[in-house]
Amino acid sequence: MNEKGPRTMDMKIELVAIPVTDVDRAKAFYVDQVGFNADHDFQVNETLRFVQLTPPGSACSIVLGTGVTEMPPGSQKGVQMVIADADAARAELIGRGVEASDVDVQDWGRFVYFSDPDGNTWALQQMVPQG
Secondary structure (H helix, E strand, O other): OEOOEOOOOOOOOOEEEOOOOOHHHHHHHHHHHHOOEEEEEEEEEOOEEEEEEEOOOOOOEEEEEEOOOOOOOOOOOOEEEEEOOHHHHHHHHHHOOOOEOOOEEEOOEEEEEEEOOOOOEEEEEEOOOOO
């Protein structure tokens, strides 16, 4: 034990499942339109396909595929990524054919929202200085 109590183990979120109906369509959306990196695409067996994609600069990836989650397609809501500039991120998404919301200005950040073809929703947050 240290002065602050027992040390807890590190726990890092590194993979989030995104349930989709069409793996190839979803992979194309996230890679070609949103700009994620395609890390892995393995057909492990006839019932398991594992597709790992990572947002640029992120330590956490997403997984799409068959046999990777029991969530119904479109049920992953509100996964959030932090970005440097909400206006630039929105412009980039729109330029790549993604239907993105207007910038939503809140006291705790500036947000842009979008959905994938199955209805899984995402939030992009630009942090704002607190003062």
